[in-house]
Amino acid sequence: MTRFIWHAVRLLAAFLVAGMAVGLAFTIVSLPPASPELALTVADNMTKSGVSHPVTAVLLNFRGYDTLLEMAVLLLALVGTWSLAPIQEMPPVTPVAVLDSLTRLLTPLIMLTVGYLLWAGAHAPGGAFQAGALLAALGVLLNLTGWRLPIDATQCYLRAIMAAGLIAFLLAAANGWVHGMHFFSYPHDQAHMLIQFIETFATLSIGITLFTLFLLGRTAPH
Amino acid sequence: MVTALLYGLTGLGLFALGLYALITQTHLLRKLLAINVLGGGIFLVLGGLTRRLADNLIDPVPHAMVITGIVVDIAATALGLAIVMRIHALTGHTTLPEERE
Amino acid sequence: MTLIYLMITCFLFLTLMAGMWRILRGPTAADRMLAAQLFGTTAVAILLILAQLAExxxxxxxxxxxxxxxxxxxxxxxHRAWQTISESEDESS
Amino acid sequence: METLTALTLAFDVLLALLLLLTAGFALFGRNLFRAIVLYIAFGLLLALVWIRLDAPDIALAEIAIGAGLTGALLLSAWARLERSDDNQAADESSQSGQDQTRTPH
Known part of the structure; x- marks a missing residue:
């Protein structure tokens, strides 16, 4: 009997989802042409933004609040995983010669690319998120190949680095008050420097936070 | 822009697939995959719909929003996985109690 | 030249389809993983050609x-999945 | 010129189809490990779509996160689940044999 109900529920869900998808598809097809207004507004204000790449300008200047809150969400996710009970550490990995030399080769290359992406963000695709994610991937690689990274939740300096992105963002935003402007408005001549400042710390924070999230919680000794 | 519309509709398809899987699949890892596919679909709809502007004019605002979304998505996935691990450690199951047979 | 690039892209895409078949069929986990890696390599090639195409x-x-x-x-x-798989295979055999 | 448009469209349609196919198999296939590998492939295809939509920023983020982090995260979590399942099975079989010698905890 429960099996029958289960099948009925599945069928109902399929109908509802399909119906919604068809309705949304009609909506999408019949939408009026996209309005270029927003793109033009961004293009008009690019000279004030402090960078020459529009996506970076939107992320760190025009819609800075979004990015600020996103950094906070990352930290919240980390607090969430840490507030669960500690998990068992995976058994130690036996070092393999091939992987060892591979990581020795790859680590400087990836670090170089992290720096490149961070630098490129000002004028080309790239920026703090991509660089931070790459940094986290490097941490994952090193962790998986048996390098013991000094990542321990109790260490104060680690928590400081994790919060550094958020703090740098808030400092840069509060800088507007110092200059008699609104919260989150950068003085024209400092905009480039402030964005670089935020991005550098944000890269570090995002990298370390994402890597720590990868560990799936505080690890308990084996 | 046929391409943009095509990918927008693909995103819609992914959204529907993900939503259906989220409702019907019982394994929690599978549910997390479903949430990720669903999210990717929504991002594609957003990207596809705003790409229908005249050529060479690209709207950076949705791009920035999608990048933010992707990072939030991975954070949510990691938190979800940690919770799945906890559920598994406590109950030995990888499904929700109300969905066990 | 553009035509040649486009044809190569489409051809590379067909090899992706072949890789997809390997992921679906297996038979072992390593086959599936290697096919996914082939996806990555082919995607690199496609990206490079698209970079040339779109300048x-x-x-x-x-x-x-x-x-x-x-x-x-x-x-x-x-380091994670393969060890687990081979361990469980050892136990079952 | 027409051949070019047709080829581009063919590529786009193929990419969209493969994307849907990968997602479908990842979500509804039986084998969970296969689902995770398919999800990794799905991330790569999604990055290609973002390139086709002229969004290299998103493609970079999708590659860094989809190819590097999510895949490793899922594989690692899957291995943990499988491993503890095996351990539990081993514990139960050994416990049924020598139940008295063990102190309950």
Whole structure:
């Protein structure tokens, strides 16, 4: 009997989802042409933004609040995983010669690319998120190949680095008050420097936070 | 822009697939995959719909929003996985109690 | 020239389809993982050609990132999943 | 010129189809490990779509996160689940044999 109900529920869900998808598809097809207004507004204000790449300008200047809150969400996710009970550490990995030399080769290359992406963000695709994610991937690689990274939740300096992105963002935003402007408005001549400042710390924070999230919680000794 | 519309509709398809899987699949890892596919679909709809502007004019605002979304998505996935691990450690199951047979 | 690039892209895409078949069929986990790696390698090639086609050098950055990060998944597979799979196979045999 | 448009469209349609196919198999296939590998492939295809939509920023983020982090995260979590399942099975079989010698905890 429960099996029958289960099948009925599945069928109902399929109908509802399909119906919604068809309705949304009609909506999408019949939408009026996209309005270029927003793109033009961004293009008009690019000279004030402090960078020459529009996506970076939107992320760190025009819609800075979004990015600020996103950094906070990352930290919240980390607090969430840490507030669960500690998990068992995976058994130690036996070092393999091939992987060892591979990581020795790859680590400087990836670090170089992290720096490149961070630098490129000002004028080309790239920026703090991509660089931070790459940094986290490097941490994952090193962790998986048996390098013991000094990542321990109790260490104060680690928590400081994790919060550094958020703090740098808030400092840069509060800088507007110092200059008699609104919260989150950068003085024209400092905009480039402030964005670089935020991005550098944000890269570090995002990298370390994402890597720590990868560990799936505080690890308990084996 | 046929391409943009095509990918927008693909995103819609992914959204529907993900939503259906989220409702019907019982394994929690599978549910997390479903949430990720669903999210990717929504991002594609957003990207596809705003790409229908005249050529060479690209709207950076949705791009920035999608990048933010992707990072939030991975954070949510990691938190979800940690919770799945906890559920598994406590109950030995990888499904929700109300969905066990 | 554009035509040749486009044809190569479509051809590379067909090889992706072949890789997809291998992921679906298996038979072992290693086959599936290697097919996914083939996906990555082919995607690098497609990205490079698209960069040439669209004259967007930024696409090459994406290819670079993909080439660098392909190792992470493989190492995760070898060190975590493969050990688990071979252990459970040892127990069952 | 027409051949070019047709080829581009063919590529786009193929990419969209493969994307849907990968997602479908990842979500509804039986084998969970296969689903995770398919999800990794799905991330790569999604990055290609973002390139086709002229969004290299998103493609970079998708590659860095989809190819590097999510894949490793899922594989690692899957291995943990499988491993503890095996351990539990081993514990139960050994416990049924020598139940008295063990102190309950």
């Amino acid at each position: 967007q050098p930024a696409f090459r950055d994406a290819a670079l990132l993909l080439a660098l990060l392909a190792t992470v998944t493989v190492v995760a597979f070898v």
